Amino acid sequence: MPGKTLFGMTGADLATLLAAVATLAVLYAMYMATTARDPMTKRVKALNERREQLKAGITASTAKRRAKLVHQRESTDLMRTLLKKLQVLQDDQLQVAQKKLAQAGIRSKDLAVAVIFGRLVMPIAVGGLAAFMLYVVRAYPEWSDFKRFMAFATCLLAAYKAPDIYISNLISKRAAAIRKGLPDALDLLVICAEAGLTVDAAFGRVSKELGRAYPELGDEFQLTAIELSFLTERRQAFENLATRVNLDALKGVVTTMIQTEKYGTPLASALRVLSAEFRHERMMRAEEKAARLPAIMTVPLILFILPTLFVVILGPAACSISKNL
Secondary structure (H helix, E strand, O other): OOOOOEEEOOOHHHHHHHHHHHHHHHHHHHHHHHHOOOOHHHHHHHHHHHHHHHHHOOOOHHHHHHHHHHHOOOOHHHHHHHHHOOOOOOHHHHHHHHHHHOOOOOOOOHHHHHHHHHHHHHHHHHHHHHHHHHHHHOOOOOOOHHHHHHHHHHHHHHHHHHHHHHHHHHHHHHHHHHHHHHHHHHHHHHHHHHOOOOOOHHHHHHHHHHOOOHHHHHHHHHHHHHHHHHHHHHHHHHHHHHHOOOOOHHHHHHHHHHHHHHHHHOOOHHHHHHHHHHHHHHHHHHHHHHHHHHHHHHHHHHHHHHHHHHHHHHHHHHHHHHHHH
């Protein structure tokens, strides 16, 4: 009698496949551990482009100048033209998409058109494929009409929300990385301010020192230092920093920087107070995670550790009892 199979594969085939996957995982882990990468390499090009734009006098302070920053690439020209013909490309919608891309660390404003185009095309493509598979090919013939309609609606909704979900995930990860390094950055800003450095020089120094430890934060501080050097209004540089980072703590820092610039209050003392608050907040989050750890470990303990422990302890006794009987 032939052995049982799963998806047409025997137990030996499945074991071979799992061994191959494990081997690839080990090789990938070794590659990631032995390869030294510079996290700031990919961001240098964007910072240099922004510096050249500011040198040319393009500051994005008005709607007319912002329009000049949108370089129409060949890949997005067709998308832009099609969206304008369909009258679905609105200025406010485009600005919201550009803001989200900036918060995700994506500097190209042309990709905002691609995001809006993806919202339009992906539901049509994925919905058409789902309709073809469910109603023409009749995949899953045992499904009822209601279940088919729910599957079709789910595909449409997932295809429409996929670009926004992906960008929101990037924004949350980037904000978490910036939040982690913000107290250290404020401490360095305090040291630079007490040493007599200007604000733009202090931001540049902090970005240089923290670029490898916190590349996202170093990227934002370096871009702020560039804008402080070239923009006509320093307040605009701080507001751009608050716009690019979706983090309330950094917005508080920006507000403090604007007030010190406006009223001439001591910068070092204000930043020292903010740094202490952020460090206390980070410690509270760590204590909260540590307090949740026993409850989280209960399920793995019951499912994996206790059965193994029972087998090790009761196994020899059970073997002796069965041998004597």
